[in-house]
Amino acid sequence: MLTLTNPVVIDFEFKSADGCVPVPHTMCAKELSTGIVHRYACGQLEGLIAPPFPRDYTLVAFAADAELGCYLALGWPLPPRVIDLRIEHMMFDLNTAIVEHLGANLEGALAFYGISHASENKKEMQKLGGRGGPYTPEQITALADYCAQDVIAEEKLLAVLMPKLDESSLYRGRYMNCVATIHHRGIPFDVPTLGRIKSHAKDLKLIWIRKFDPDCEIFNAAGTYKVKLFTEYLRKRGLLDVWPRTPKKKEPTTNSDDLRGMYLTHADNKDIANLIELFNTISLLDNFNLYVGLDGRNRVKQFNPFGSKTGRNQQKGFVFGKAKWVRSLLKPAEGHAIAYLDWNSMEVGVAAHYSQDSNLLEAYASGDAHMFLAKAAKAVPQDATKDRKKTTYPPEIFEQHLIIRDQYKTCDLAAMYDATYIALMRKGLTREMARTTLRHHHKVYSRFWEWISDRIEEADIRGEASTDCGWQIKVDAEARNFNSRSVGNFFIQAGSAELMRLACILAVEQGLGVCAIIHDAFLLEAPIKDMQRQVDALCKCMNEACNVLLDGFLLGIDGWQRDKWVVYPDRYLDERGKGFWVEIQESLGLLEEKDVIPSVSG
């Protein structure tokens, strides 16, 4: 069992607004070793340059990233150790099916353990604290009392979770310090352009509808999407049978995730490509949930660290989760540069190392695992390449190679989750392609498949699947919702998440300007004159994480090259969203010149 050094349970009330750093105004902390309680009501935190307890302590909080965000807002040094009760509860309890309905909040956690805790007017108090001052003396007292109530609740939760905690809990807490730091830093953003797009979102939407659907075959004259019209549109073009459906009503879908696979199988059909672009952009313009703080920095609505079962972050309102062209809003501040450093085919590399499948290791070493599989299946010639500069084939044959590579890429990634051929069909492959690519995957990477089944079997026997760093899920093959694919997927995804975590800790603790964690990448920001040093240092951290967690098996890193940095006054440009970005800018320009009167029926 873990021994905590001077545990201090702490809770803040703070003014909060999407995209902004918190503005803490009330705090309660209890030193569990001595029983001393520190209460700071509204107005009393100002001028306090550090927490009012001994320097060697362990911060205990529920959703500690919020508390740590308050530390940073106050300019306090981050605590040497952190225990986040929410993360621990999520890992130990929420990952089992029986308690999912309780949610991941403090009340749910207490209810799970049968702990009664009276907290009157909780929602009202949360709202009051979140809006910020000014407060009446009665409200100040009420907020201080409410804050103290939460500390009592968290102390109770700590007591029941304590027997389950171990050294890995402190490691997860250490990561929370980094999460708070990254969130506090925020992402440099082109706020004026965001404002222009948002203020014209409705008009832009109508322009795009008119551009792609001039005859109102999908959207009615008022610009409203009509499923009946769209069904008829697809039927007329012979696309109705191949178009993905909604799960319940079985109607043609417009969901961007469902449509992603259509790109692969119908890359040569411009109708489909245009429709997908249209739906993705309309969806974004309808719900432009990107948040920018008063400091002009973009921040996610929720960082949600360890939010997935595999321990990955599940960030909400994240710029990297939107259409690709939106990334062009990322723009370094004057005198600064940004770089997007990502690991090459991370999951493939992790799977290759873990399974020690010689073919998978060779595939990864080839630099293009997906083309490797296509070649092994003899679907493309042995000298096929994805590099336009290196190919010796005519453009039309080269494009064909890219399409086949993409099909094998879909298979490669899905196969890591032990996907069936039916799942591959849902991703857009035909039945024959799905069967063929999967068959080849099993044949070429047989050792990998043995390793996966080995791990699932072992997890079932142990009743848990766990990473080297202690992140775990409960496994019960007898449970009704047991899914062996999900367990198989855990080892690669959670292993990859551990790599990200360690590299992130190493980077943030040495003060590098990491301002976002993307699935397999970091966004780094630094003054131009310091950029080379920071890029080198981040690469070193990423390599060090591989050294420790993959026993020296180094994954390739991309984005470190100087010509890939984005230097002020340039903006980030994703090749896949470049065309759309240009068109959006043109439309915006037209709108602003009032040369266009948006009207679908026009």
Next chain:
Amino acid sequence: MSDYTLTDDGVYGTQEEEEVEEAVEQPKQPTTSAVSQVKSLKAAAAARGIGQKTSNVVKNTKIKVRKPKPFEWVRVHPDIDNYSIVLPIVVFGDDSKAEDDKTVADKPDEYVIHPNLIEHPELSEDANRQKEYSLAVTRKGVAFIWPHSILDKENSWIDSEETNIAKARQMWIRQISDPTGGAYNRRESIKSLGEPTWPTEDFEKLLIEGLGDKFVADDSHPLFKKLCGLL
């Protein structure tokens, strides 16, 4: 450090300020490097057998009567005479769903009848089906009893499973259901996974343990009351 409570005027005093200055003289930073911390966690995980390429974990729990899970490599004992047995069964509940569509809740109550009771007059009408029970073991050494329905007409689920069981007597296999094809597929191991370790206990003892209260050994079993409508 003193206990702090909110004063009436809502302002904290000099005493606390002085204490804070003292507290922040040298902010404590993590003394252990993240790399050392991870190495230590990794060593602890390795000591528990996590992430190792091979494992000797053996689950010493009660033997179960069940089908193999799709991810399990399994063998069936090659000695059919001593480690397989065909027994009559009595089924209560809806058994009409296709084999692979059944959920736990759908599973009907199934009672296995001791051979000595086959001629019992109360069972003559109900014990009209049979199942074969075979001793099987997973690659991790977990023994279980694999039940297999016997039917005198064609059924793609049952027929494919029969083939799989026969194959598993010779080699390691995985049985994977294919709802689209309406049958069990089989994956055969490409390389040798070694010989299985069989339980030393007598098969009859294992079978009785596995079936538990579903095994009807004499007419005092509650099944008889159920058949007469008394339960």
